[in-house]
Amino acid sequence: MVLxxxxxxxxxxxxxxxxxxxxxxxxxxxxxGSGDASAENTGGRGPISFAMGKNDTDKLTPVIASWNAAHPxxxxxxxxxxxxxDDQRDKLVQxxxxxxxxxxxxxxDVTWTAEFxxxxxxxxxxxxxxxxxxxxxxxxxxxxxxxxKLYAAPQNTNAQLLYYRTDLMPTAPANWQALTDSCAxxxxxxxxxxxxxxKQYEGLTVNTTQAINSWGGSVVGPDGxxxxxxxxxxxxxxxxxxxxxxxxxxxxxxxxxxxxxxxxAFVGGESMYAYNWPYMYSNAEKDSSKVKGNVxxxxxxxxxxxxxxxxxxxxxxxxxxxxxxxxARDFVEFVxxxxxQQSFADASFPPVLASVYDDAALIAKYPYLPALKAALENAVxxxxxxxxxxxxxxxxDNAYAAITGKMSxxxxxxxxxAAISAASK
Numbered sequence: 001m002v003l004x005x006x007x008x009x010x011x012x013x014x015x016x017x018x019x020x021x022x023x024x025x026x027x028x029x030x031x032x033g034s035g036d037a038s039a040e041n042t043g044g045r046g047p048i049s050f051a052m053g054k055n056d057t058d059k060l061t062p063v064i065a066s067w068n069a070a071h072p073x074x075x076x077x078x079x080x081x082x083x084x085x086d087d088q089r090d091k092l093v094q095x096x097x098x099x100x101x102x103x104x105x106x107x108x109d110v111t112w113t114a115e116f117x118x119x120x121x122x123x124x125x126x127x128x129x130x131x132x133x134x135x136x137x138x139x140x141x142x143x144x145x146x147x148x149k150l151y152a153a154p155q156n157t158n159a160q161l162l163y164y165r166t167d168l169m170p171t172a173p174a175n176w177q178a179l180t181d182s183c184a185x186x187x188x189x190x191x192x193x194x195x196x197x198x199k200q201y202e203g204l205t206v207n208t209t210q211a212i213n214s215w216g217g218s219v220v221g222p223d224g225x226x227x228x229x230x231x232x233x234x235x236x237x238x239x240x241x242x243x244x245x246x247x248x249x250x251x252x253x254x255x256x257x258x259x260x261x262x263x264x265a266f267v268g269g270e271s272m273y274a275y276n277w278p279y280m281y282s283n284a285e286k287d288s289s290k291v292k293g294n295v296x297x298x299x300x301x302x303x304x305x306x307x308x309x310x311x312x313x314x315x316x317x318x319x320x321x322x323x324x325x326x327x328a329r330d331f332v333e334f335v336x337x338x339x340x341q342q343s344f345a346d347a348s349f350p351p352v353l354a355s356v357y358d359d360a361a362l363i364a365k366y367p368y369l370p371a372l373k374a375a376l377e378n379a380v381x382x383x384x385x386x387x388x389x390x391x392x393x394x395x396x397d398n399a400y401a402a403i404t405g406k407m408s409x410x411x412x413x414x415x416x417x418a419a420i421s422a423a424s425k
Contacts, residue, residue, distance in 0.1 A: 131333045207275065
């Protein structure tokens with residue numbers, strides 16, 4: 001994945017991550033989980049392996065090369081995981097459940113961090129393995145924190161932005177009402193108003209949680225298992241999507257859209273607004289784009305101002321069974337240094353180091369950076385829970401049914417709540 005002000009949202013995110021109880025794969029008492037014995041061993045130096053999904057390893061290849069040049073006795077070996085997120089997770093889980101040390105450092109989707117920590121698979125980054133986090137964007141630290149301990153080092157992040165065509169709308173809408181009211185302009189120009197990802201997949205979870213959090217609600221409580229989707233605020237967030245879709249303010253075809261269909265529609269000049277990730281900005285400014293020179297970005301919007309974008313990205317976790325944890329610790333911190341984080345910005349791989357977003361030279365190259373920083377400062381992780389797979393399915397199934405008119409928001413949130421409760425038992 002929280003309330004409407006920035007400060008309260010940050011506090012809520014931190015509280016969620018800090019107080020989440022260990023449910024899956026660990027004891028019901030105050031112990032940390034099945035990996036406690038190995039977790040006590042925090043020493044060891046030597047060559048290590050780094051596992052990451054192959055779709056994004058090109059961003060880390062130069063970082064690894066730089067590290068290896070400076071550390072010939074502690075080289076990092078890249079181990080590519082499958083391209084699909086579910087296949088990546090399955091491969092990691094299979095190794096970790098067996099107690100193997102095949103992967104010393106693992107690039108984890110932010111939604112996996114709580115689950116892996118709850119199972120005792122990650123080495124807490126504390127004591128002589130602690131890393132400095134004061135320069136990182138707070139929401140990224142919250143996404144890597146479990147039961148008041150940092151279990152991973154934020155590597156890169158992401159947040160959705162509101163894209164708008166300046167030839168049709170010179171300034172960004174101030175709030176959701178202003179956005180939906182302005183759809184008359186899109187209709188007059190025979191283009192869609194807003195396109196986004198409402199297909200029944202993870203993108204729908206992103207859009208649904210964005211709406212719920214932006215309206216001051218949340219999916220689960222601070223313990224990571226108690227559903228809160230039946231609160232008035234959560235219902236209002238989902239209702240905003242349902243109403244806008246019914247009125248055609250969100251394009252009807254969005255129920256078949258992933259990020260790429262959204263990208264093609266907006267870059268092709270077929271919509272006035274779009275919610276999408278930062279990568280789309282460079283596409284919109286290519287010579288082949290039909291909106292080149294007429295594109296600007298802003299944080300997504302909520303009922304009274306900027307909304308709460310759903311956080312994306314990777315956290316680097318250290319395998320509790322690693323024999324070279326000191327080297328692993330130094331490497332994950334190395335990934336966060338300014339030079340490496342700036343290289344991520346150049347690769348449209350949003351950095352976690354806050355200062356990068358204020359670099360004048362980078363802003364000149366990537367004008368979306370200030371808006372992205374604002375979005376990230378207000379962003380909320382997806383539900384921080386060891387049962388994420390079940391929770392996201394509950395969100396997708398029921399949000400889709402509500403948006404497409406198959407059930408009311410009250411019924412959808414009731415069914416979502418029941419499914420989340422069942423998952424935690």
